[in-house]
Amino acid sequence: MNFLDTKPKVYFKTFGCRTNVFDTQVMMSNLKDFEITQNEKDANVVVINSCTVTNSADSTARGYINSLNKLPKKPRVIFTGCGVWTKGENLFKEEKVDSLFGHSEKENINELLKNDERFFTAGDLEHIDETIVEEFVGKSRAFIKIQEGCDFRC
């Protein structure tokens, strides 16, 4: 990726609950060498923050991935969120997505996206974020996250 001219544009697609909405804000806060776009058709990179609470959530994410792969200017597709641990391996092996990273790696998103190679960094499930989100991009209300992931009871 060429960082000399303009910054590559990143679009975030967030599925699931407010935990994921917050996690997307954490990722946005840590993106220093990229520009955030609100239009996926302009994006060089699309980061999918997935939900895996139901089969329907999984199939919605798969449908979205397929739609990205049909865009005239196909973006690099990066998959993260709750689906990494359940569906990540298959998505990576089938080359449906370019790369994946788990919840614990989201504060490293800037460095991860600068890596042009394919990567699958699942991370661990015990991680607690240190980022303080100071600005909620595209949101009128801020909120505080009190746990990682969910108990799959919804």
Ligand code: SF4
């Ligand atoms: S925490 Fe649960 S409901 Fe929220 S995005 Fe993850 S799997 Fe879905």
